[in-house]
Amino acid sequence: MIPTHLRQQLEQRVAQAITPREAAVDVMKELQRHYGWLTDEAVAEAAALLGLSPLQVEELATFYEMIYRRPVGRTVIHVCDSISCWAMGGETLLRHLEHLLGIEAGGTTADDAFTLLPCSCLGNCGTGPSLMIGDRLFGPVSPEQAAAIVADHREAG
Amino acid sequence: MSQILFRHDRLDRAVTFAEYRAQGGFRALETALADLSPDAVQQAVIDSGLRGRGGAGFPTGKKWSFVPRNLPGPRYLICNCDEMEPGTYKDRVLLEHNPHLLVEGMALACYALGVEHAFIFIRRGYELAALNLKSSIAEAHKAGFLGANICGSTFNLDLDVHQSAGRYICGEETALMNALEGIRANPRSKPPFPAVKGLWGQPTVVNNVETLANIPAIVAHGPDWFKALAATPEGAGTKLFCVSGHVQRPLCLELPIGTPLGEIIDSHCGGMRPGSTFKACIPGGASTPYFTRDHWTVPMDFDPVAKAGSRLGTGGIVVFDQTTCMVAATLNLVRFFARESCGWCTPCREGLPFVRHILERIEAGRGDMADIEVLREHVAKLNYAFCALAPGAMGPVEGLLRLFEDEVREHITRGKCPVRLTAKG
């Protein structure tokens, strides 16, 4: 169950929309922020808020790269695997992060702190290889810097 | 003054509203509302020769003119800031430095089009750009450049920011409208065209960030002035080029449209990195066929680039040096498109993974000479897919077969990649 203030906030967002489902991405993102990922419960709650069926929400949720229908760690690290970062050593960076976190791409660390996901272009092509940790973009990231970024985040987190 | 979009100092922060005003910002909007009819603004854009900067290069004024004048109900403008084409980051740089320019450009476009409610559709990941835009919108509201009775006129406008959740196909204009409506973002069939039946069934124009950011200068200085900015006689305006890859100084810069490729790389990006020699580049984002050293003098404008066998696209130039395997580069690009296919139509959903599979085999040294013909066939046949994603994905494959067939054959005959697998890290 989501807290009342969040529910009210989302109801307001939906009421402002031209049609309720216009707010679908915002609602899914807020629920995801609350639960950490878009749980089954969140899908049902989103459906109720938006006046859609759970299947209609599911159809949207599975479409977007940054809506997670599976559990993820507290922080997601997205590593760009598109062409500009690839040219600048993106694959090496991903392998280094796998090693550093002790997981394979797609996996989550045992302490649930991080999930490592390769992703499509982050729009940071001029400073590749790049990664996004939470909402923050970094690049160009050397293996040493990757370690520092992860360590910083762990401390701040 | 040859810089319109980056004319403000390139600070490491966004230009403030006060700075933008002090440098003449929103004066074009004030002038237009006081002295020009919406038709006059539209005519100025038509006469300026401005072509869409999102990739397709369609004349902007002409696109606007397709909106019927007398359909009942609201009409909409959407600014497309989905920018997920690999190699392209110009809209982000622009919005991180000067969000006010887009707000003013959108206000002028909405005035010309009779739009009272417009949206900025912005991709996931551009958090700073979205934040800048939201505060810029709030400031413009406070100063009376948005909202009701703008600058004392009868023109009203609301601007909303819609943040997406990450999917390349949302950049396709009809898919984008579905995404905004909260529907799964498959492209819609055309006709009806968005200008007649778009967002919520109403007339809608979708323009790219850079396109709209050019409007204030066109209104302020006139179409002839804008045309004269180009480096080609038939071109118009400046262009943001965002360069990445193996150059000394990868960066996003504003140059006269039609600046030759070699000049961009050598004079503006400091040439190749030490130890690197130029092998090839993608001239306009991930879906455009390669250029080689033979294309060094091609003016980077829509028609000359098309004549040379590629597309200007977004102006995202990705540069590769001699260590880059072109089969591997093409495979990387096809992988991207296969993953981002919306899955709506069979040629794309099934065809792209098949092409990816063949390229994987060739790169791994297990290719067959017959594969080359199969690839060629797909380049031709994927033109029949539902939207431009699948043909776009075949752009690099077509370029690979036309310009680097020897390298492909060498993979097959030697049974391994003749170049280093990945570029220098």
Ligand code: SF4
């Ligand atoms: S070509 Fe690809 S992206 Fe376009 S509609 Fe077909 S499946 Fe979807």
